[in-house]
Amino acid sequence: MNDLFSALCLVAVLEGLFLFAAPSAWKRMAAQLLELPSAALRRMGVLVLVVGLAALWWSRH
Numbered sequence: 001m002n003d004l005f006s007a008l009c010l011v012a013v014l015e016g017l018f019l020f021a022a023p024s025a026w027k028r029m030a031a032q033l034l035e036l037p038s039a040a041l042r043r044m045g046v047l048v049l050v051v052g053l054a055a056l057w058w059s060r061h
Contacts, residue, residue, distance in 0.1 A: 018026055033041065
């Protein structure tokens with residue numbers, strides 16, 4: 001449970017860092033994401049999910 005909380009905190013830190021360092025780029029990226037079809041977002045989401053799970057597995061073993 002402690003690892004999960006730490007991971008969520010790290011996500012918040014990274015999101016905040018991106019918003020702090022490059023708010024204009026973040027806005028442009030968000031606008032581009034709104035224009036993508038849902039199927040493309042799902043494919044990107046599953047790709048990020050698989051890569052994240054693989055990296056987590058690799059780092060733990």
